[in-house]
Amino acid sequence: MKLSAIRPIALVLSRELVVTVLLLLGVSFVVFIILFASPGDPFSVLLEGQLSTAEAKAGVREAMGVPRSWYIQYLAWLAGMLSGNFGTSIRMGLPVLPEVLRVGLSTLILTIGSLIITLLIAVPIALYSAVRGTNKISWPLTMSSYVISALPVFWLGYIVIYFFTHKLGLFPIAFGFSSAGQKYRWLYQLLPIFVLGVGNGTISEVIRYLRQEMGRVMAEDYIRTARAKGASVWKHAFKEGLLIPVTEIIASKIPFILGGAVIVEQVFNWPGMGRMAWQAAQDRDYPVIMGIAILAAVFVRMGSLFQSVVYVAVNPRASKE
Numbered sequence: 001m002k003l004s005a006i007r008p009i010a011l012v013l014s015r016e017l018v019v020t021v022l023l024l025l026g027v028s029f030v031v032f033i034i035l036f037a038s039p040g041d042p043f044s045v046l047l048e049g050q051l052s053t054a055e056a057k058a059g060v061r062e063a064m065g066v067p068r069s070w071y072i073q074y075l076a077w078l079a080g081m082l083s084g085n086f087g088t089s090i091r092m093g094l095p096v097l098p099e100v101l102r103v104g105l106s107t108l109i110l111t112i113g114s115l116i117i118t119l120l121i122a123v124p125i126a127l128y129s130a131v132r133g134t135n136k137i138s139w140p141l142t143m144s145s146y147v148i149s150a151l152p153v154f155w156l157g158y159i160v161i162y163f164f165t166h167k168l169g170l171f172p173i174a175f176g177f178s179s180a181g182q183k184y185r186w187l188y189q190l191l192p193i194f195v196l197g198v199g200n201g202t203i204s205e206v207i208r209y210l211r212q213e214m215g216r217v218m219a220e221d222y223i224r225t226a227r228a229k230g231a232s233v234w235k236h237a238f239k240e241g242l243l244i245p246v247t248e249i250i251a252s253k254i255p256f257i258l259g260g261a262v263i264v265e266q267v268f269n270w271p272g273m274g275r276m277a278w279q280a281a282q283d284r285d286y287p288v289i290m291g292i293a294i295l296a297a298v299f300v301r302m303g304s305l306f307q308s309v310v311y312v313a314v315n316p317r318a319s320k321e
Helices: 003-037 043-047 054-064 070-082 096-132 139-149 152-165 182-199 203-218 221-229 233-268 275-284 286-314 316-320
Strands: none
Touching: 003 070, 003 286, 096 139, 096 182, 096 203, 096 233, 096 275, 096 286, 139 182, 139 203, 152 182, 152 233, 182 233, 182 286, 203 233, 233 275, 233 286, 275 286
16 A cells, blocks of 8 residues: 555544544543442442441441542542553452453454344345335335334344244253353354344434435436446445445444443343443442443444544545545
């Protein structure tokens, strides 16, 4: 790749990384304030089943070296985070960072896999509708996508589990990520990816947005010129009509897909951030919640960074805007 092509991408990445750092600081501060102001505290959970008095809580706080003022707690956590130490889980007694990265990888696999499923369904329908218009094939496909997008993801997950468990008998009744038989383990791992890809509510939006953008690009003068010259229309329309719109809509929907992943992980016992966040919220395990919030923000920013890189790679002049 030429240096002239790399320079705009490096310029955009440098700006976006600065914004990312400021965004993560803001997210950490807001989440910390919410946790500090919320009712309950982790010391009550640690003293569960015991006499949870103010003296007992103060003793646990002193033994753990937790200061009373919120700003000292936040500054201590921030200093540790900048050095790669996200603290220790109050409930598990383990370092937060390795545990969060472990479940974060599982959630990343689930999210990326579901995005692939969404695109495999939505892109062909959108392209066909943009080229052929509304006909006997495109209309039923589009309406079906709207119906599927309206289905609650937890309901779809339970229907899929019921079908594969009771009707096909592939999985035991006490289903779980680790309880499925080895023979069909790969299939059980694909089920939550499929459910989230179909039920994340973005299929209809991807179809509608991509169909509009592709239809607009196909009506451009340079596409008519390419068609008149006998050149490949798809080659000219790919970047502006497909690549940029897909990255834009996917980047904007990553937060919603992560929210759906929390539900899917609960339904399928998928060992991801959603299950850990749910348990940490019940246990008031604040270091784990903070770590998961930061990692989720990083995932969202990764989508935005990818969108910016693709846009600048297609249009290098955009780096100066």
